[in-house]
Amino acid sequence: xxxxxxxxxxxxxxxxxxxxxxxxxxxxxxxxxxxxxxxxxxxxxxxxxxxxxxxxxxxxxxxxxxxxxxxxxxxxxxxxxxxxxxxxxxxxxxxxxxxxxxxxxxxxxxxxxxxxxxxxxxxxxxxxxxxxxxxxxxxxxxxxxxxxxxxxxxxxx
Amino acid sequence: xxxxxxxxxxxxxxxxxxxxxxxxxxxxxxxxxxxxxxxxxxxxxxxxxxxxxxxxxxxxxxxxxxxxxxxxxxxxxxxxxxxxxxxxxxxxxxxxxxxxxxxxxxxxxxxxxxxxxxxxxxxxxxxxxxxxxxxxxxxxxxxxxxxxxxxxxxxxx
Amino acid sequence: xxxxxxxxxxxxxxxxxxxxxxxxxxxxxxxxxxxxxxxxxxxxxxxxxxxxxxxxxxxxxxxxxxxxxxxxxxxxxxxxxxx
Amino acid sequence: xxxxxxxxxxxxxxxxxxxxxxxxxxxxxxxxxxxxxxxxxxxxxxxxxxxxxxxxxxxxxxxxxxxxxxxxxxxxxxxxxxx
Numbered sequence: 001x002x003x004x005x006x007x008x009x010x011x012x013x014x015x016x017x018x019x020x021x022x023x024x025x026x027x028x029x030x031x032x033x034x035x036x037x038x039x040x041x042x043x044x045x046x047x048x049x050x051x052x053x054x055x056x057x058x059x060x061x062x063x064x065x066x067x068x069x070x071x072x073x074x075x076x077x078x079x080x081x082x083x084x085x086x087x088x089x090x091x092x093x094x095x096x097x098x099x100x101x102x103x104x105x106x107x108x109x110x111x112x113x114x115x116x117x118x119x120x121x122x123x124x125x126x127x128x129x130x131x132x133x134x135x136x137x138x139x140x141x142x143x144x145x146x147x148x149x150x151x152x153x154x155x156x157x
Numbered sequence: 158x159x160x161x162x163x164x165x166x167x168x169x170x171x172x173x174x175x176x177x178x179x180x181x182x183x184x185x186x187x188x189x190x191x192x193x194x195x196x197x198x199x200x201x202x203x204x205x206x207x208x209x210x211x212x213x214x215x216x217x218x219x220x221x222x223x224x225x226x227x228x229x230x231x232x233x234x235x236x237x238x239x240x241x242x243x244x245x246x247x248x249x250x251x252x253x254x255x256x257x258x259x260x261x262x263x264x265x266x267x268x269x270x271x272x273x274x275x276x277x278x279x280x281x282x283x284x285x286x287x288x289x290x291x292x293x294x295x296x297x298x299x300x301x302x303x304x305x306x307x308x309x310x311x312x313x314x
Numbered sequence: 315x316x317x318x319x320x321x322x323x324x325x326x327x328x329x330x331x332x333x334x335x336x337x338x339x340x341x342x343x344x345x346x347x348x349x350x351x352x353x354x355x356x357x358x359x360x361x362x363x364x365x366x367x368x369x370x371x372x373x374x375x376x377x378x379x380x381x382x383x384x385x386x387x388x389x390x391x392x393x394x395x396x397x
Numbered sequence: 398x399x400x401x402x403x404x405x406x407x408x409x410x411x412x413x414x415x416x417x418x419x420x421x422x423x424x425x426x427x428x429x430x431x432x433x434x435x436x437x438x439x440x441x442x443x444x445x446x447x448x449x450x451x452x453x454x455x456x457x458x459x460x461x462x463x464x465x466x467x468x469x470x471x472x473x474x475x476x477x478x479x480x
Binding site: 017018019029030031033034036038039040042093105107110111114115118150 | 174178186191193198201251271307
């Protein structure tokens with residue numbers, strides 16, 4: 001299986017999914033497929049236009065939580081590797097927020113591992129979003145009940 | 158919803174998932190997430206090393222089948238768009254074979270649409286793979302029973 | 315009628331595409347296959363493994379009962395293995 | 398003990414981080430919260446909405462019964478909204 005383990009990064013800079021895919025697959029030919037999810041900043045929230053979104057996190061715990069989730073996904077779905085990159089700071093509508101990328105010998109494991117990672121990341125990784133609306137007001141994003149329910153289907157870690 | 162519909166390409170050239178993501182999201186800020194699957198050529202088949210893989214297809218029917226599957230996925234999962242690129246010709250171990258990329262307001266639709274597309278593509282799109290082993294022998298890849306079963310869970314198109 | 319062969323069917327039959335005049339009385343895919351099998355050992359070998367041959371009529375998947383007519387494009391191939 | 402506050406808790410409390418000497422007799426998260434609420438209107442406002450406050454002790458999620466001790470790092474924050 002030769003898993004390379006989880007690559008975890010929290011950064012203000014943007015990421016390039018093609019470069020991350022190449023890095024994950026570098027120097028190996030046993031990967032059958034890679035699945036990914038990229039979250040983007042939407043231009044509206046509750047129907048109101050937003051001008052930007054600020055992402056705050058808990059340094060230290062974030063990397064720890066993401067690392068634990070990455071390792072759990074690697075074991076559970078027998079991934080050959082996974083990459084999780086989460087941006088922080090000020091982002092604009094259309095910007096990339098998060099990348100989850102998984103590699104496995106067969107597609108189902110890659111797809112399931114990717115869905116698992118993004119579900120858990122949304123409910124267990126210490127990030128918080130604040131939206132700035134076009135009218136200048138700001139508001140912290142509420143956690144979605146639906147995300148907890150979605151994460152529950154994977155069972156407790 | 159403002160769906161852009163399915164982008165379908167069959168080509169010998171490689172593809173760049175970052176460029177395809179940018180193209181799918183160009184000039185819009187209503188996409189919440191994109192999911193993708195990339196299939197890769199593995200270096201072994203049934204435990205034997207392969208030197209290359211040749212992909213043959215049915216010109217005309219391929220584009221038609223992929224277009225129909227793309228449109229069905231767009232409607233069913235309310236995608237904001239999807240891209241399917243399938244390579245043909247001679248590929249080497251580690252090469253990219255296929256890209257499925259979906260965009261949706263929320264992650265579940267993007268992830269489900271992506272899984273649906275790759276499952277159906279594997280069972281309904283007229284492509285055939287021939288493996289060339291390191292010892293010079295060649296062999297057509299057998300269709301996997303498991304792929305038919307996986308595709309069945311989505312019901313009939 | 316235009317007939318296409320792909321993958322190992324193409325290799326067994328020895329050609330990828332041909333134009334044929336359909337004999338009278340052949341009205342469906344099963345009838346076409348029965349006739350093709352009489353056209354030589356390559357055809358016989360290709361279609362002997364009947365269970366693993368798939369068919370498309372005018373680029374849509376078609377079963378043995380599917381109707382065919384002169385002017386149709388009929389393709390024979392193994393189960394698909396793309397993706 | 399190091400205490401961290403994030404997101405709207407940070408804004409209500411008015412600081413992101415502080416070092417406190419834990420009063421004697423406080424041994425769990427619930428006890429710490431009860432004491433923090435006495436420290437001013439900002440703290441009172443932040444922790445009044447108790448149901449929506451999450452806690453981590455030494456960077457692991459922790460419930461109200463979780464034990465705490467001097468030297469621990471305790472963080473309070475709203476339910477997470479990343480991804």
